[in-house]
Amino acid sequence: MASISSAWALYAKLVLSTASTHSIATETGRWNNHILKHFDPDCEIESITSMNLLEFRSSLIGKKLSPQSISHCLSLFRRVLQRAKQWKLISGELPSFDMPRFDNKRIRFLTKEEANELLLCVSLKSSLWHDICVLALHTGLRSGELFKLRPCHFDSQNSALHVLDTKSNSNRTVPLNKQALEVLSRNISRKELIFTEHGKQILYAGRTFRQAVEICRLNSHTQDRRQRVVFHTLRHTFASWLVQSGIPLAVVGQLLGHKSMQMTMRYAHLAPAQGVSAVKALEQFTNSVNLE
Incomplete structure (x- = not known):
């Protein structure tokens, strides 16, 4: 059974490593400061349920993160798990992610x-x-x-x-x-x-x-x-x-x-x-x- 930490290690090595320095730092920060603060590093991917993800989302809301930041954290977690599935680290189905919906477009411009x-x-x-x-x-x-x-x-x-x-x-x-x-x-x-x-x-x-x-x-x-x-x-x-x-x-x-x-x-x-x-x-x- 693959853990979320082993999936992240592969994702960081094979996918994230090709991104910009800024993106690597940002995504690593989201993983360490939010995802690993909620899920145990040895948590098995196939044990994660949709209910667990809703609880994770609620914890992010409790931190008073913006809707966009919450979406970024969930999106990163989803990408890591999807890669784990693609690389056949797991055989079961992935839980569904209930992504927040919001209109976050900046509309301000200068005169x-x-x-x-x-x-x-x-x-x-x-x-x-x-x-x-x-x-x-x-x-x-x-x-x-x-x-x-x-x-x-x-x-x-x-x-x-x-x-x-x-x-x-x-x-x-x-x-x-x-x-x-x-x-x-x-x-x-x-x-x-x-x-x-x-x-x-x-x-x-x-x-x-x-x-x-x-x-x-x-x-x-x-x-x-x-x-x-x-x-x-x-x-x-x-x-x-x-x-x-x-x-x-x-x-x-x-x-x-x-x-x-x-x-x-x-x-x-x-x-x-x-x-x-x-x-x-x-x-x-x-x-x-x-x-x-």
Whole structure:
């Protein structure tokens, strides 16, 4: 009988080891701090029931974890057990996972005034983070995509940036405007990565960005995490500004690297006039008839 610890050891070696350093640390933390704190390391996989999983979920709720964090813990546990089944470590059926349902999408984006104030505040603290924020605002890249950029990804001849090994596993090319080109031109060097801090790879947006947000009081009006300004808000701002400028949602989704149009539709409410223009375009195809 396979234990959850033996299943995790194989999962960490064969699957998780190929992930980023940040992902390895995050997933290992979830396993050690939550899953192993509830289940005994020698717990046999085939002894775990759906009731046990509901009890585990309740314990996570009791820790006051966010719905997304609870979902991440359950999803990790499910993946480990599914791999154990795939590798024939167990023969029985796996218990069912009752995953929490929630709408956790961040919807906050910056106004032009807020963005300029934030960039000014960041620039006073760090020219590096000012440039990172400007590039995020003008390309819509995820933080992980920004921090993995290499000089070879910058196509100066065609004013484009090649984004590889993305979260959606789909490479894309993002055109660059004047502001983005200026940032890349002054940060390109012989370094292996375009952006580094203290000679090391940046893994996530840290203290400098958070302090600037706090100084600008961008989160002073809300405790709802969906409304709070975080680094990812720059990506939402990029998309929101494009939609408000009349750029079709399909183009916005392509620039963001979305897997499906459904992901881009969260921005549809920002361009109600596009629907009006669309139906007005049909007027040319039929003749009006005066029924009086």
